[in-house]
Amino acid sequence: MTGIRFVYFDLDDTLLDHRQAQHLALVDLHGMLPTLGEVPLRKVHSTYREVNGKVWREYAAGTRSKEGTRSGRFELLFEALGIEADAMVAADKYLEAYADHWELHEGALEVFDRVTKRYPTGVLTNGFAEAQRAKLARFPHLTAAFSAIVISEEEGVLKPHPELFRIATARAGVGPAEILYVGDSLHSDVVGGLNAGWQVAWYTDGEEVAGEPRVFRFSDWTDLAGLLRV
CATH class of the missing domain: 1.10.150.240 (Putative phosphatase; domain 2)
Known part of the structure; x- marks a missing residue:
């Protein structure tokens, strides 16, 4: 990648x-x-x-x-x-x-901080706007690092709809192939990201996507840090 x-x-x-x-x-x-x-x-x-x-x-x-x-x-x-x-x-x-009961995944914050020191970052999420905005407000440390916030309800379409990824690509200000999406859902995140021309880091214990070099599978956040060399 x-x-x-x-x-x-x-x-x-x-x-x-x-x-x-x-x-x-x-x-x-x-x-x-x-x-x-x-x-x-x-x-x-x-x-x-x-x-x-x-x-x-x-x-x-x-x-x-x-x-x-x-x-x-x-x-x-x-x-x-x-x-x-x-x-x-x-x-x-x-x-x-x-x-x-909202809490960050173990290890996520440390690696997130390291990623934000090297790359511009954003959040792309499905869900009702008020709930997702409340989560972001609960963790202002995350929100402060995001240069793009894309919430499905605010845009009128849900992942993996291509339009939502098109909007997110435009807000990132780079080409599709230059975006890495870190997500857990095979259907919404992996398939949606690949169809948009993005690279994907799939947070899962599941199987790999065979023959797809644009997908990096990880279950430990330190592995993502290694991928991004942060």
């Missing part, structure tokens, strides 16, 4: 440990709602992952509204679990708990 002049980072499950925050928020919600608390926590987690994925796919396809996504996942969760609870109340409580 050569010729990198700009580095974009994904936010959730790349810099921030979204899965852990989600897990802990569901634990909190399980203790707050009596009917939900009667269901084994493991079943709550597995069912939530299933319905949440379905709802977000519908939102990405334009068949579900923002509010329908926010509360709809809990309507479907309660229906699947066969319990009664107020989905709007659950959504509010969940989001409050979720925000309480």
Whole structure:
């Protein structure tokens, strides 16, 4: 991987440990709602992952509204679990708990700081604008380093849509092949980045993308530092 002049980072499950925050928020919600608390926590987690994925796919396809996504996942969760609870109340409580548990991935900040001393950086993230902006506000050290902030809802399209990557490329001010994207999602980040002509550092324990020299797979942040020689 050569010729990198700009580095974009994904936010959730790349810099921030979204899965852990989600897990802990569901634990909190399980203790707050009596009917939900009667269901084994493991079943709550597995069912939530299933319905949440379905709802977000519908939102990405334009068949579900923002509010329908926010509360709809809990309507479907309660229906699947066969319990009664107020989905709007659950959504509010969940989001409050979720925000309480935002943390950076171990090792991410140190390497991020080293990267920003050598390269201009930005963030490219899916998600609702108010939530993603709140995360950035929680970690002003990150935000101060970004020269470009691209949030899907603010642009009207989600990764891996080519238009979102076109917007991000323009804001970076360099050519597509000169951008490295650090992200965790094969579909949204790796495929989206490659289709845009970017290079990609894939944060994962999964398989490599066979025969694709523009993808660097890593699970330890020090390996990314080695790639970028920082």
